[in-house]
Amino acid sequence: xxxxxxxxxxxxxxxxxxxxxxxxxxxxxxxxxxxxxxxxxxxxxxxxxxxxxxxxxxxxxxxxxxxxxxxxxxxxxxxxxxxxxxxxxxxxxxxxxxxxxxxxxxxxxxxxxxxxxxxxxxxxxxxxxxxxxxxxxxxxxxxxxxxxxxxxxxxxxxxxxxxxxxxxxxxxxxxxxxxxxxxxxxxxxxxxxxxxxxxxxxxxxxxxxxxxxxxxxxxxxxxxxxxxxxxxxxxxxxxxxxxxxxxxxxxxxxxxxxxxxxxxxxxxxxxxxxxxxxxxxxxxxxxxxxxxxxxxxxxxxxxxxxxxxxxxxxxxxxxxxxxxxxxxxxxxxxxxxxxxxxxxxxxxxxxxxxxxxxxxxxxxxxxxxxxxxxxxxxxxxxxxxxxxxxxxxxxxxxxxxxxxxxxxxx
Amino acid sequence: xxxxxxxxxxxxxxxxxxxxxxxxxxxxxxxxxxxxxxxxxxxxxxxxxxxxxxxxxxxxxxxxxxxxxxxxxxxxxxxxxxxxxxxxxxxxxxxxxxxxxxxxxxxxxxxxxxxxxxxxxxxxxxxxxxxxxxxxxxxxxxxxxxxxxxxxxxxxxxxxxxxxxxxxxxxxxxxxxxxxxxxxxxxxxxxxxxxxxxxxxxxxxxxxxxxxxxxxxxxxxxxxxxxxxxxxxxxxxxxxxxxxxxxxxxxxxxxxxxxxxxxxxxxxxxxxxxxxxxxxxxxxxxxxxxxxxxxxxxxxxxxxxxxxxxxxxxxxxxxxxxxxxxxxxxxxxxxxxxxxxxxxxxxxxxxxxxxxxxxxxxxxxxxxxxxxxxxxxxxxxxxxxxxxxxxxxxxxxxxxxxxxxxxxxx
Numbered sequence: 001x002x003x004x005x006x007x008x009x010x011x012x013x014x015x016x017x018x019x020x021x022x023x024x025x026x027x028x029x030x031x032x033x034x035x036x037x038x039x040x041x042x043x044x045x046x047x048x049x050x051x052x053x054x055x056x057x058x059x060x061x062x063x064x065x066x067x068x069x070x071x072x073x074x075x076x077x078x079x080x081x082x083x084x085x086x087x088x089x090x091x092x093x094x095x096x097x098x099x100x101x102x103x104x105x106x107x108x109x110x111x112x113x114x115x116x117x118x119x120x121x122x123x124x125x126x127x128x129x130x131x132x133x134x135x136x137x138x139x140x141x142x143x144x145x146x147x148x149x150x151x152x153x154x155x156x157x158x159x160x161x162x163x164x165x166x167x168x169x170x171x172x173x174x175x176x177x178x179x180x181x182x183x184x185x186x187x188x189x190x191x192x193x194x195x196x197x198x199x200x201x202x203x204x205x206x207x208x209x210x211x212x213x214x215x216x217x218x219x220x221x222x223x224x225x226x227x228x229x230x231x232x233x234x235x236x237x238x239x240x241x242x243x244x245x246x247x248x249x250x251x252x253x254x255x256x257x258x259x260x261x262x263x264x265x266x267x268x269x270x271x272x273x274x275x276x277x278x279x280x281x282x283x284x285x286x287x288x289x290x291x292x293x294x295x296x297x298x299x300x301x302x303x304x305x306x307x308x309x310x311x312x313x314x315x316x317x318x319x320x321x322x323x324x325x326x327x328x329x330x331x332x333x334x335x336x337x338x339x340x341x342x343x344x345x346x347x348x349x350x351x352x353x354x355x356x357x358x359x360x361x362x363x364x365x366x367x368x369x370x371x372x373x374x375x376x377x378x379x380x381x382x383x384x385x386x387x388x389x390x391x392x393x394x395x396x397x398x399x400x401x402x403x404x405x406x407x408x409x410x
Numbered sequence: 411x412x413x414x415x416x417x418x419x420x421x422x423x424x425x426x427x428x429x430x431x432x433x434x435x436x437x438x439x440x441x442x443x444x445x446x447x448x449x450x451x452x453x454x455x456x457x458x459x460x461x462x463x464x465x466x467x468x469x470x471x472x473x474x475x476x477x478x479x480x481x482x483x484x485x486x487x488x489x490x491x492x493x494x495x496x497x498x499x500x501x502x503x504x505x506x507x508x509x510x511x512x513x514x515x516x517x518x519x520x521x522x523x524x525x526x527x528x529x530x531x532x533x534x535x536x537x538x539x540x541x542x543x544x545x546x547x548x549x550x551x552x553x554x555x556x557x558x559x560x561x562x563x564x565x566x567x568x569x570x571x572x573x574x575x576x577x578x579x580x581x582x583x584x585x586x587x588x589x590x591x592x593x594x595x596x597x598x599x600x601x602x603x604x605x606x607x608x609x610x611x612x613x614x615x616x617x618x619x620x621x622x623x624x625x626x627x628x629x630x631x632x633x634x635x636x637x638x639x640x641x642x643x644x645x646x647x648x649x650x651x652x653x654x655x656x657x658x659x660x661x662x663x664x665x666x667x668x669x670x671x672x673x674x675x676x677x678x679x680x681x682x683x684x685x686x687x688x689x690x691x692x693x694x695x696x697x698x699x700x701x702x703x704x705x706x707x708x709x710x711x712x713x714x715x716x717x718x719x720x721x722x723x724x725x726x727x728x729x730x731x732x733x734x735x736x737x738x739x740x741x742x743x744x745x746x747x748x749x750x751x752x753x754x755x756x757x758x759x760x761x762x763x764x765x766x767x768x769x770x771x772x773x774x775x776x777x778x779x780x781x782x783x784x785x786x787x788x789x790x791x792x793x794x795x796x797x798x799x800x801x802x803x804x805x806x807x808x809x810x811x812x813x814x815x816x817x818x819x820x
Contacts, residue, residue, distance in 0.1 A: 038622060039626075058611055058616075063784075110613050148784075156787075156791075165627045166817060169623035169790065170786050172619045199585070199587060206468075209579035209580070209583045210579065212449065213575045213576055213579035215449070216575035261475065332815070332818060335745075374559065376583055377566075379576050380579065407576060408742060409572065
């Protein structure tokens with residue numbers, strides 16, 4: 001098949017934001033949920049609204065080491081004229097604090113019944129069974145109220161919130177031990193290309209790397225990838241591979257997404273379903289195809305490693321997040337001064353790999369020399385990339401830029 | 411035991427940086443390594459210097475779809491006066507390209523022997539067994555050289571590099587399928603406190619949360635935590651719990667780290683080994699103890715949840731990274747304008763929890779109303795914190811600040 005379109009390349013290239021919107025519009029969140037214990041819930045996304053079943057703390061408690069008292073008993077106490085109270089039973093023995101009683105409490109102890117304040121240990125002196133109090137306390141002084149941290153029925157988290165370590169502590173503190181979370185969206189990862197082998201390449205053969213990188217990224221982004229064997233550039237083989245993974249929430253392929261003779265993925269998607277976008281105005285990596293087959297979104301990434309990664313970040317990440325009910329936060333960035341100009345065409349979003357350097361205490365972003373889409377080392381050995389917006393034609397030397405760390409980890 | 415020191419609180423508070431340095435100086439990297447397959451190596455830290463055993467690509471290859479030729483044969487070719495070449499065997503059949511031969515190649519195909527350039531398909535027309543060439547190519551044109559991406563023996567990564575998805579692709583591309591990584595450092599996590607229960611608290615009881623939060627953080631930071639049962643405030647029980655975990659690379663306890671009657675951890679560490687630091691000039695959370703027992707570093711975190719987290723980030727994270735041979739990168743930050751002033755004492759490093767808001771397209775950091783160290787919700791529901799340096803006394807309203815996202819995830 002050698003039609004005009006294939007000879008002349010892409011007629012139109014869809015803008016990145018439009019392409020992403022079309023893809024997400026065609027993909028529904030899977031909405032499957034499961035109960036997850038808190039010890040395994042870090043990074044998981046809530047499928048429920050969580051309110052606190054119990055207040056924290058669950059009772060009034062001493063906020064200081066000292067003596068639980070009735071505040072009224074201490075009125076007028078001073079260093080010159082201490083008030084003398086009677087040492088009564090220890091906290092926890094359930095004896096209420098009566099008039100002129102003082103009960104020893106530790107920070108965090110439940111305030112004994114009858115008491116309404118705590119005198120700090122530093123403000124007292126014990127003499128036999130008597131406690132001299134050198135300063136007055138007012139009602140509630142040095143007492144933490146029940147519900148001071150979290151009130152009963154307080155809203156803690158909305159659905160879609162991705163849990164962090166401190167969230168798990170908070171959830172446990174209100175008496176929960178598990179939460180309802182969205183299942184990680186399943187992702188079928190299909191590397192394609194007749195030249196690809198898993199190891200020991202002969203002449204004309206290349207080691208498969210895109211599938212490994214994309215699977216690892218999908219997993220970082222909260223997906224559950226299945227890294228499939230290489231599929232050769234054969235229409236029937238590709239069709240069968242996609243059909244096998246229609247049970248997945250997302251299918252992603254690498255290679256064969258352009259308009260060459262052996263770029264069969266767009267045709268396969270077109271036969272089985274619908275191609276939503278073919279060719280996007282971004283660089284490196286415009287030959288991406290986005291489609292949907294029997295309600296399963298398919299992202300067909302180009303085979304050049306850098307192009308593959310750029311498109312995975314632009315389309316696969318928001319798709320996995322969307323299907324899994326997760327938010328898609330911006331990446332962390334470092335502000336830096338551009339050491340050399342970056343060229344780009346207006347209308348095309350350009351991802352320029354940079355290394356970060358420090359010069360006189362200032363961060364400097366140095367664009368990597370290789371700008372090709374095939375040079376994996378240029379992205380793996382870089383510190384991040386600078387995004388040149390569609391609306392701009394390049395960025396001048398000296399420009400303040402935000403270097404995006406799309407692979408940051410804790 | 412009620413000595414003067416306990417009555418009067420901490421006599422001195424060590425500066426954060428000094429405290430951290432003393433801790434790391436006393437802790438040696440464990441240096442245990444293991445071989446890890448690339449599919450499981452994301453986030454792992456290299457224990458070896460990695461050089462490329464093979465170049466990438468492994469052979470000269472076509473950079474375009476077209477015809478592999480001897481460049482000299484095309485000299486003088488033009489649209490008006492095409493050069494005519496003879497269609498020869500397909501790429502891969504090992505027939506060398508002779509004078510006036512043209513062999514069909516695809517992007518990425520090995521360049522057949524004898525050829526030294528590729529004519530783009532768009533610049534040719536096939537007429538029967540003949541290929542008309544409309545433009546001359548020079549030697550090497552449209553050819554990707556062997557080693558263009560990575561040269562054989564090129565240095566890829568130094569020991570201590572933490573692997574990211576694109577790194578895994580690069581390592582695979584040079585023919586590696588596993589790497590030598592440091593084992594995750596083992597961390598014994600011991601929550602302490604006689605008031606703590608795992609669920610269903612009665613009067614005076616509190617649900618254990620610090621151990622869960624700290625275990626989850628240790629795991630995020632590359633450690634392998636063991637979340638132990640609650641240990642009560644008893645000298646012998648605490649001593650036995652620490653002795654049991656001396657086989658770990660790091661021990662971390664929560665609670666009982668201050669100078670009260672029931673704060674036994676510093677004494678236990680002192681009896682078994684050495685207390686390096688007790689009391690640090692940070693807020694919230696000065697009552698932290700750092701020590702070492704039989705070469706195992708021990709971080710004794712305060713029991714107030716926020717104080718516990720702040721100290722875990724300041725001391726446990728760098729310790730886990732150091733012991734595990736990992737770098738300890740700064741957290742991602744968001745630049746924002748401070749909506750209200752933050753108060754702090756000079757000489758004390760202060761961690762002020764903030765929520766981020768957008769106002770007229772500008773990020774605004776709003777300090778949370780609750781500043782106490784016991785209010786877990788104030789950290790779990792915040793977006794990050796602003797660090798007021800030891801050298802400053804508060805930060806004024808309107809100040810530009812960097813909000814630290816100490817729980818950011820991909």
